Amino acid sequence: MVEQASALLAGLNPAQAEAVETTEGPVLVVAGPGSGKTRVLTHRIAYLIEERNVLPDQILAVTFTNKAAREMRARVDRLITGGAATGLVMGTFHSLGVRFLRQNPGAVADRLGLLPNFLIYDDSDQLALVKSAITAAGQDPKQLAPRRALSRISAAKGQLLTPSEAQAEAATHDDEVIARIYGRYQSMLRKANAVDFDDLLALPIRLFDESPGVLARYQERYRYILVDEYQDTNRVQYVLVSALSQKWRNLFVVGDPDQSIYGWRQADIRNILDFERDYPDARRIDLELNYRSTARIVAVADRVIRENSQRLDRKLRTENPEGSPVVLRELSDQNHEATFVVSEIRRLMRGQVSSGNDIAVMYRTTAQSRVLEEAFRTSDIPYRIVGGVRFYDRKEVKDVIAVLRLLHNPADDVSLERLIENHPVGRGIGPKALDAVRAWATERGVPTVDGFVALVPGSAPPLGGDSGPTVSGSARSAGQRLGAALAQLRESRGHLTLAALFDEVVERTGYRSAFDDETEEALQRWANVLELRADLERYDIVDPGEALATYLEQVALVSDVDTMADDGRGQVTLITLHSAKGLEFPVVFIAGVEEGLLPISRAVEAEFHDPLPMEEERRLFYVGITRAERLLYLTYAGSRQVYGRYQPGVASRFLASIPQDALQTLTRSFGGRPTSSRLADRVRGDGGGSGGGWSSPMPESAPPPRPEPLPDFAVGQRVFHAKFGEGRIAEVVDRPDDKELAVEFPRHGKKRLMASFARLDIIGES
DNA sequence: GAATGCATGGTTTTT
DNA sequence: CCATGCATTC
Numbered sequence: 001m002v003e004q005a006s007a008l009l010a011g012l013n014p015a016q017a018e019a020v021e022t023t024e025g026p027v028l029v030v031a032g033p034g035s036g037k038t039r040v041l042t043h044r045i046a047y048l049i050e051e052r053n054v055l056p057d058q059i060l061a062v063t064f065t066n067k068a069a070r071e072m073r074a075r076v077d078r079l080i081t082g083g084a085a086t087g088l089v090m091g092t093f094h095s096l097g098v099r100f101l102r103q104n105p106g107a108v109a110d111r112l113g114l115l116p117n118f119l120i121y122d123d124s125d126q127l128a129l130v131k132s133a134i135t136a137a138g139q140d141p142k143q144l145a146p147r148r149a150l151s152r153i154s155a156a157k158g159q160l161l162t163p164s165e166a167q168a169e170a171a172t173h174d175d176e177v178i179a180r181i182y183g184r185y186q187s188m189l190r191k192a193n194a195v196d197f198d199d200l201l202a203l204p205i206r207l208f209d210e211s212p213g214v215l216a217r218y219q220e221r222y223r224y225i226l227v228d229e230y231q232d233t234n235r236v237q238y239v240l241v242s243a244l245s246q247k248w249r250n251l252f253v254v255g256d257p258d259q260s261i262y263g264w265r266q267a268d269i270r271n272i273l274d275f276e277r278d279y280p281d282a283r284r285i286d287l288e289l290n291y292r293s294t295a296r297i298v299a300v301a302d303r304v305i306r307e308n309s310q311r312l313d314r315k316l317r318t319e320n321p322e323g324s325p326v327v328l329r330e331l332s333d334q335n336h337e338a339t340f341v342v343s344e345i346r347r348l349m350r351g352q353v354s355s356g357n358d359i360a361v362m363y364r365t366t367a368q369s370r371v372l373e374e375a376f377r378t379s380d381i382p383y384r385i386v387g388g389v390r391f392y393d394r395k396e397v398k399d400v401i402a403v404l405r406l407l408h409n410p411a412d413d414v415s416l417e418r419l420i421e422n423h424p425v426g427r428g429i430g431p432k433a434l435d436a437v438r439a440w441a442t443e444r445g446v447p448t449v450d451g452f453v454a455l456v457p458g459s460a461p462p463l464g465g466d467s468g469p470t471v472s473g474s475a476r477s478a479g480q481r482l483g484a485a486l487a488q489l490r491e492s493r494g495h496l497t498l499a500a501l502f503d504e505v506v507e508r509t510g511y512r513s514a515f516d517d518e519t520e521e522a523l524q525r526w527a528n529v530l531e532l533r534a535d536l537e538r539y540d541i542v543d544p545g546e547a548l549a550t551y552l553e554q555v556a557l558v559s560d561v562d563t564m565a566d567d568g569r570g571q572v573t574l575i576t577l578h579s580a581k582g583l584e585f586p587v588v589f590i591a592g593v594e595e596g597l598l599p600i601s602r603a604v605e606a607e608f609h610d611p612l613p614m615e616e617e618r619r620l621f622y623v624g625i626t627r628a629e630r631l632l633y634l635t636y637a638g639s640r641q642v643y644g645r646y647q648p649g650v651a652s653r654f655l656a657s658i659p660q661d662a663l664q665t666l667t668r669s670f671g672g673r674p675t676s677s678r679l680a681d682r683v684r685g686d687g688g689g690s691g692g693g694w695s696s697p698m699p700e701s702a703p704p705p706r707p708e709p710l711p712d713f714a715v716g717q718r719v720f721h722a723k724f725g726e727g728r729i730a731e732v733v734d735r736p737d738d739k740e741l742a743v744e745f746p747r748h749g750k751k752r753l754m755a756s757f758a759r760l761d762i763i764g765e766s
Numbered sequence: 767g768a769a770t771g772c773a774t775g776g777t778t779t780t781t
Numbered sequence: 782c783c784a785t786g787c788a789t790t791c
Contacts, residue, residue, distance in 0.1 A: 065781080094781050123780085142786095197781055264779065365778055387780090430767055474767080559781060578779045600778050620779080643776075644782035 008047045008079065012039070019252075019285045020044045023052055023224070026245075026279035028272070029254040032316050033301070033626035034292025034584065037254050041226060042072055044252065045088070046079035048224055057087030060222040060244070064229040066092055066562040068582060089222075093237050095557055097200035104207065104214055111210040112203055117409045117549065119194045120556035124393070125414045126150055126196050133184035139177060153182045157198035158234050158266035160205065193411040201236040208243055219247040229582070230255030230275075234266040242278075251279070257312055258305050261578060261620050263612065269310070290316055290626075292584055294323025296662050297632050301625045304657045308615045325664040326632045328655065333639045333646070334368070334592075338375035340635060341589050345381060345572060348587060348631075355570035356382055358586040362577050362624050364598045368591060369574055382571040386560045387579050396529045399423065401555060403505045406486075407493050408548050410447040413438075424510030425485050428478030433471050437479065440469035452483035459487065485509060498536040498547050577624045588628035593621070594636040595650045621654045713741055 009017045019029050019040045031037035045061060048054040063069040069090045077084045091099070098120070101108050105116045121129065130153065131146045156166045156179075163183035170176040189196060195203060208215035225245045227233065230253035233241070245251040255272045263269070276282050290298050298318045305311070331337040341361055353359060361372060366387050376383040391397060399422045402415035420426030420434065437451035453459055454468035455476065471479050485508045492504050506512040506529070515526040539547045561579050573585070577598075592598060599617035606613045625632060637649045717729045731742035 092781065200781085261779075262781095265781080367777055428767070432767095557781075576779065597778090602778065617778095641782080 006047060006051050008043050008050060012036075012043065013289060015285055015287050015289075016040050016043075019287070020047050022283050022285070023048055024250060026249060026275075026282040027252045028230075028275045028279075028282050028284045029252070029287060030272075030284065030312065030314070031254050031256055031287040032290060032314070033256065033259065033623075034290040034318075035287035036291055037228070037287060038068075038072065038075075040287070041228060041254060042075040042079060044226065045072075045076045045085070049076075049080055049085060054224060055087065056085040057089065058221060058223040059088055059226070060096075060224070061088070061090040061226040062093055062096060062228065062241070063090065064092065064232065064582060065559055066095065066557065067559075067564065068228065069095075070562075092557070093233075093240070094197060094200045097204050097240075098553060098557070100204040100207065100218070101195075101200075104211070107207060107211045107214055108203075112207060113190055114195065114203075115193050115409075117193065119192075119405055119409045119412055119552060120200065121189070121192075121194045121196050121414070122393075122556055124398075125194070128414050128417070129188055129192075130181065130185050133181050133188055136184045136188075137177070137181045139181065144177070144181075149178060149181050152178045153185055154196075154198050155266055156182055157196075157202055158236055160202060160236055160239065191411065192413050193409050194414075198236070201234075201240060205236065205239055205243065215243060218244055223248045224250045225252065227251070227253045228255075229259075231257050231260040231269060231272045232262045232265075232267045233271050234262075234268055235271075238268070238271045249279075257310075258308070258619055259581065259623050259626075261581065261616060261623060263616050273312070286314065288314060288317050290318040290320070292629050293318065293626065294320050294630055296323045296325060297625065297628050297630075300326050300632070300658050300662050301622055303659060303662075304618065304625060304654055305622045307657050308618055310612070310615050324631055326634065326658065326662055328634045328658075328663050328665045330651065331635060331637050333649075334371045334637050334641060335375075337591055337635050337637045338371045341372065341591060341633075342375045342379045342381065344589075344633065345587075346379065349381070353587055356572040357566065357570050359589075360573040360575055360580065360583070360585040360587070360627065361589045361591060362575055362580050362627070363591045364577055364600060364620070365592075366576060368597075369576075372574055372591065376572065376574070382567075382569045383574055384564070384567075384571040386564050386573060386575040390560060391531070391535075391563070392555050392558070394528055395422075396525050397532050399511065400502065400505060400529060400532055401552075403489070403509060404498075404501070404548060405552060406449065407489055407501075408552055410449045413448055416448055419509065420482070424514055425482050425508070426478075428474055429482060430475065433475035433479060436471050437469045449486055452479050453487050454483070455479045456483040456487060459483070493548070495544070497540045497544065498551060499533055499540060501548075502533050502536050577620050580627050581623055584627050584629060586629045587631040587633075588624065589633040589635065590621075590624045591635050592637070592640075593634045593652045593655060594640070595652055597640075597649075598652050598654070618654060621652075 009020060012020065013036075016036055016039065019027065020043045023044070029037065029040065031040070041061070045059060048059060049056055061069070061072065063072060069092065073085070073088065073090050076088065089096075089099075101112075101114070101118075102116075108114050109116070127146055127150060130150045131141050134141045134144055134146060134149060156163075161169065163179060163186055166179040166182055167176065170179050189199070208218075222244055225241065227241055232255070241251065241253075253272070253275060257269055257272050260267060260269045260272075276284060293301070295318050298316050298320070302316045329340060331340050345356070345359055348359070349356065363369065363372070369385055369387065373383070373385060392401065399418065402418040403423070405412050406415040406419060417434070420429050434448075437455075438448045440454075441448045441451035451469050455471065457480070459468075469479075489501075489504060489508055492501060496504065511529075512526075515522045515529075536551065539551050542550055559579075561583075564573070575583075577590070590598075596604065598621055599614055603613035603617045634655070636651050639646050640649045641647075713729060713732055715729050715732055718727070727743040729741055730744045733741075
């Protein structure tokens with residue numbers, strides 16, 4: 001009897017279908033860029049549910065960003081009959097870690113000493129804490145950079161070392177000092193009832209060790225586990241996944257060693273390279289056929305990555321048309337580079353590229369975004385920046401959130417200090433007064449805030465009968481003012497919506513009045529604060545008892561890519577190469593392809609004793625190249641401002657791997673004397689896209705390449721579009737090399753789309 | 767204890 | 782260049 005092929009396998013190539021159908025046992029999918037791995041993941045989940053009768057809540061899928069999780073869930077929902085896959089657990093490792101901790105409040109309190117209202121400390125909180133830890137350990141924060149200490153601590157946590165284990169393993173005096181600071185840091189963190197990002201991964205493992213019953217429950221439940229971007233997992237994530245999948249062993253990991261770019265975050269490429277050794281019965285499936293990019297782009301990417309020694313030998317393939325050459329352009333400095341990018345984008349948008357959504361500008365360091373943004377701001381092209389300063393990282397926003405955090409978790413001393421330093425209500429309270437109150441509170445085992453509350457006349461002392469901390473004169477009245485404000489806010493917390501609580505906070509802490517002078521700048525900053533209020537309003541629908549907790553968790557875990565909102569105006573995306581992983585755009589610019597930038601100077605310096613950072617830089621370049629579907633531009637500047645000084649720029653060594661015949665080189669100096677014409681260029685000013693005597697970078701006659709073999713679209717089919725959602729094909733018109741479709745979308749009306757560009761998924765007939 | 771002015775040094779990438 | 786941190790002064 002021939003088994004009826006599932007509709008979920010239709011349109012998949014044999015390797016993709018195999019990855020979907022091999023549901024039992026460990027599977028490693030080595031997926032090259034653009035090889036349809038998201039498709040495989042979503043179809044596999046849908047296949048498990050539809051064809052193997054697996055309940056959605058028996059499936060666990062781990063993604064790299066929350067955005068990827070959201071999109072994947074939406075796609076799975078579309079693929080399965082009868083609506084949403086409720087109960088399907090999908091998220092990042094970190095959000096999963098929180099979930100495990102939240103779901104077991106009893107064991108977490110007993111075994112890990114964390115109360116249910118624990119907070120997640122972000123980067124700057126951690127930095128503040130580690131700084132105190134350095135001082136507390138008798139070191140000087142100026143001698144030992146807190147940043148460095150933090151990254152060493154993070155590395156230790158990433159190997160699941162406790163402070164005492166780190167102490168035992170210390171080989172040098174330096175290691176020993178760090179281990180001591182780590183110990184201080186960790187106990188301060190626990191005292192603040194807070195966790196850091198590393199804890200979100202390490203604490204669940206400790207929880208599982210201490211309470212095997214808890215682990216057994218999860219092992220029993222998650223029969224099928226899928227992990228995306230497996231090449232970027234670290235040791236702790238590996239242990240977590242191994243533990244969870246032990247019972248059923250249906251572990252499905254997808255990754256590409258050539259796209260491993262988080263080595264600095266302890267990502268361990270061996271997790272993927274050694275998978276077959278860890279699971280000898282594993283099936284390995286290679287997805288090598290690229291559907292995303294033109295043959296030229298694929299060839300360039302392949303040549304660039306082949307130079308690395310730390311990789312599996314494989315060759316990228318595509319059946320796509322050749323496409324246009326990759327454009328390489330030298331500009332005289334970073335300003336001209338930015339102007340070139342903007343004017344070239346304007347030119348493209350007058351012609352074949354209809355929307356800024358189809359274009360991304362990528363760069364190595366966030367600092368580069370400033371000049372680029374400036375050029376976009378003075379143009380009429382809409383843009384958005386992913387990365388840089390997050391909304392929640394703005395000072396004004398953090399100041400207000402600090403108060404909310406303190407109300408949620410009174411033990412949060414980092415937020416208390418922030419409140420005292422930045423809000424008017426904290427004026428008059430200096431280090432001496434704070435120390436006195438903290439000592440008083442510590443003695444009684446209560447949070448420091450309670451010490452301030454205890455200063456208020458008439459407040460019931462929490463313990464014993466004393467009259468609160470001994471603080472003198474002016475500091476005493478200031479402390480009383482703070483204590484009274486906090487006591488009142490605590491009262492309000494329970495029965496107000498978050499937006500109303502916000503109003504109360506900015507009023508009682510005097511924060512609002514700090515913006516009373518009506519300078520342009522004060523108004524702008526106050527506008528940012530109000531933006532936070534609008535954000536809080538969205539939580540008015542959440543149960544008031546839960547709203548604050550939910551909000552604070554969301555603030556801690558959202559990344560920039562997650563909030564990469566599309567405002568419908570067709571914005572060009574400005575993004576770091578790291579954040580761009582997993583994304584794709586018809587047109588990609590990579591700016592600053594220079595020595596010292598890409599590869600970054602640190603990798604150049606390390607090269608002599610450690611070649612790995614340089615190989616990671618190359619992979620980063622590879623990731624950038626492979627984001628492009630149709631057009632790729634590479635630019636570098638002959639001179640670039642660094643710390644306010646101009647420094648000569650030299651074309652990146654990575655460019656030497658690109659075959660000349662794949663390139664359209666629009667530069668005089670590349671290959672010869674790289675920077676000789678620098679000064680002359682600057683004086684002449686070759687900012688404009690068509691100025692300066694350069695030939696047109698892209699012939700208008702270039703045929704639009706087809707990124708993917710077109711499915712057989714037919715009138716009546718139900719299709720899914722990333723932006724417009726579900727729709728029905730009303731008309732199909734044959735075009736050379738393409739099809740023009742008229743699709744009826746319930747919410748957006750009828751749209752005419754080119755099949756090659758719209759990337760529609762067929763989700764059913766009629 | 768707070769405001770002002772000067773020095774210093776920092777940029778890799780992020781959940 | 783800029784942000785942060787420290788010393789000086791009030």
